Amino acid sequence: MKDAKIQQAYEAAKARYAEIGVDTDAVLEQIAKVSLSLHCWQTDDVTGFENPDGQLSGGIQATGNYPGKARNIEEVRKDIEKVKSLLPGNHRLNIHAIYGDFGGQKVDRDQIEPKHFQSWIDWAKANNMKLDFNSTSFSHPKSGDQSLSNRDKGIRDFWIEHTIRSRKIADEMGKQLGDKACHNLWIHDGSKDMTVDRYLYRSLLKDSLDQIFAHKFANVKDAVESKVFGVGLESYTVGSHEFYMGYAVQNGIMCTLDMGHFHPTEETYDKISSLLLFTPEIMLHVSRPVRWDSDHVVILNDSVQLLAQEIVWANALNKTNIGLDYFDASINRIGAYVVGSRATQKAFLQALLTPISKLRQYEANGQLFQRMAVLEEAKSMPWAAVYDYFCYKNNVPVAEDYITEIEKYEKEITSKR
Numbered sequence: 001m002k003d004a005k006i007q008q009a010y011e012a013a014k015a016r017y018a019e020i021g022v023d024t025d026a027v028l029e030q031i032a033k034v035s036l037s038l039h040c041w042q043t044d045d046v047t048g049f050e051n052p053d054g055q056l057s058g059g060i061q062a063t064g065n066y067p068g069k070a071r072n073i074e075e076v077r078k079d080i081e082k083v084k085s086l087l088p089g090n091h092r093l094n095i096h097a098i099y100g101d102f103g104g105q106k107v108d109r110d111q112i113e114p115k116h117f118q119s120w121i122d123w124a125k126a127n128n129m130k131l132d133f134n135s136t137s138f139s140h141p142k143s144g145d146q147s148l149s150n151r152d153k154g155i156r157d158f159w160i161e162h163t164i165r166s167r168k169i170a171d172e173m174g175k176q177l178g179d180k181a182c183h184n185l186w187i188h189d190g191s192k193d194m195t196v197d198r199y200l201y202r203s204l205l206k207d208s209l210d211q212i213f214a215h216k217f218a219n220v221k222d223a224v225e226s227k228v229f230g231v232g233l234e235s236y237t238v239g240s241h242e243f244y245m246g247y248a249v250q251n252g253i254m255c256t257l258d259m260g261h262f263h264p265t266e267e268t269y270d271k272i273s274s275l276l277l278f279t280p281e282i283m284l285h286v287s288r289p290v291r292w293d294s295d296h297v298v299i300l301n302d303s304v305q306l307l308a309q310e311i312v313w314a315n316a317l318n319k320t321n322i323g324l325d326y327f328d329a330s331i332n333r334i335g336a337y338v339v340g341s342r343a344t345q346k347a348f349l350q351a352l353l354t355p356i357s358k359l360r361q362y363e364a365n366g367q368l369f370q371r372m373a374v375l376e377e378a379k380s381m382p383w384a385a386v387y388d389y390f391c392y393k394n395n396v397p398v399a400e401d402y403i404t405e406i407e408k409y410e411k412e413i414t415s416k417r
Ligand SMILES: C[C@H](O)[C@H](O)[C@@H](O)C(=O)CO
Pocket: 041, 046, 060, 134, 186, 225, 227, 258, 285, 293, 325
């Protein structure tokens, strides 16, 4: 797009938004501070560097076989750098424990140390990024159907050790990068068929968590992520929403709300205000479930828009850690990041551009038709011109111009893998 056109469109949008009492320049400053935590695992379909030929387990699946997936740490970093160059704003990187710099050595999960992630910290520093971290319970010989809730104490102890070490690594990331790292704990534990011992597994999980969180780390923000079910574990999930919500409230930690981890018609946005009254912050996994937790690439759909509105309207941007979580192996993976990240930013931008004071006034006055009308009109206001200008000001491709850039990277880099 031509520079003059972008600027003219922005000026027209600015004038139109001013008519409804919204200052687009102020919104541009706010959206620039909305940082996404890019999930490293879209680069390689959640393979990691421990066992590149191993099977993905834990009830999650990356389907598709699009060429060019990252095969090693250098390729993951190169791809993330490319993604970063196509996104406006400053973003974080979210790393799973299986993405350590193990130097070709076999380092089991109960042996990981900050030194295995030092090169990530150095890379993040060099790229002006902050880091977040996740323990990894899946794709391991000891994963089975249960990890932290296993009846076998030996298995539980193995995963307790892994998770404490993961939090220690997050602490080191937070310390060296000068910004607390979110540590997210998601485990796949569950049961394919009916169980008659629901209470037992949940009490074992609670005990494991108590041991894990007895270790205090100053530079970590802890989060626990629930799920409805995983493939092969359909009848019971130990870490349900009720379980983790109770645990998070009792222990003053965060819940991670993954948009694919609730019943298909259950929306995530309505949980924000309830959680924030009882927990310090929240973590999001912005995703797109299609019939199940399919982890499709995020698009600008109603669920993401409603979620962003709720966070902005609850004045909770500074209490929300926005992670992405999807992995589509059927399309260009750099494109998957850029489309999903931009869609997420657009949802937050739209929410910031909505005249919320006016809407609240209407609601308080009982002017409900007027409230509905303004919400409807907000959908067709010229927010896209504001997003284009945001990209332009940040020197990243505007609108669909990123397609050519990604095609070029594919031709020169990923297609040669
Ligand atoms: C890689 C996983 O998707 C991730 O760790 C977890 O957050 C999840 O959502 C599992 O369904």
